[in-house]
Amino acid sequence: MTEAAAADLGIDVMQGEAELFKWFVASFLFGKRIQRDIAAEAYRVLVERNQLDTPDRLRRSGHRRLVQLLGQARYVRYDESTAARLLKLCDKLESEYGGSLSRLRELGATRSGVERRLQEFEGVGPKTVEIFMREAARVWF
Numbered sequence: 001m002t003e004a005a006a007a008d009l010g011i012d013v014m015q016g017e018a019e020l021f022k023w024f025v026a027s028f029l030f031g032k033r034i035q036r037d038i039a040a041e042a043y044r045v046l047v048e049r050n051q052l053d054t055p056d057r058l059r060r061s062g063h064r065r066l067v068q069l070l071g072q073a074r075y076v077r078y079d080e081s082t083a084a085r086l087l088k089l090c091d092k093l094e095s096e097y098g099g100s101l102s103r104l105r106e107l108g109a110t111r112s113g114v115e116r117r118l119q120e121f122e123g124v125g126p127k128t129v130e131i132f133m134r135e136a137a138r139v140w141f
Contacts, residue, residue: 004036004131017102021101022047022053024101026043028089029075030128045070105136111133111141115129
């Protein structure tokens with residue numbers, strides 16, 4: 001695996017909103033300057049082992065718990081900032097889009113509009129958008 005793919009993590013974005021959110025979390029983790037295997041393990045710890053697979057569940061876990069879980073995955077270089085940004089990501093997704101990436105897509109209208117909205121999330125830059133859109137575009141465009 002040279003680049004992260006949803007299928008590598010058992011995510012099928014064609015199955016809808018829940019899988020798109022999982023891929024968004026994975027893309028966020030892969031978008032940082034950290035080894036791919038560590039980012040993949042962080043995804044597994046958060047989403048698969050601890051069922052933090054919705055914006056609400058992730059948000060309710062709290063900062064301290066997220067830092068602890070990221071540490072279990074050896075995602076330690078950015079654990080504090082990543083935990084804070086994941087919480088802000090979920091807050092923004094809930095408050096501006098009703099917790100729905102599909103709503104973000106609808107309001108974004110075009111691919112560039114969606115990409116612009118994604119980059120409005122703290123900690124989501126061009127690399128994260130590139131990773132996420134590589135899979136999400138199959139569903140959305």
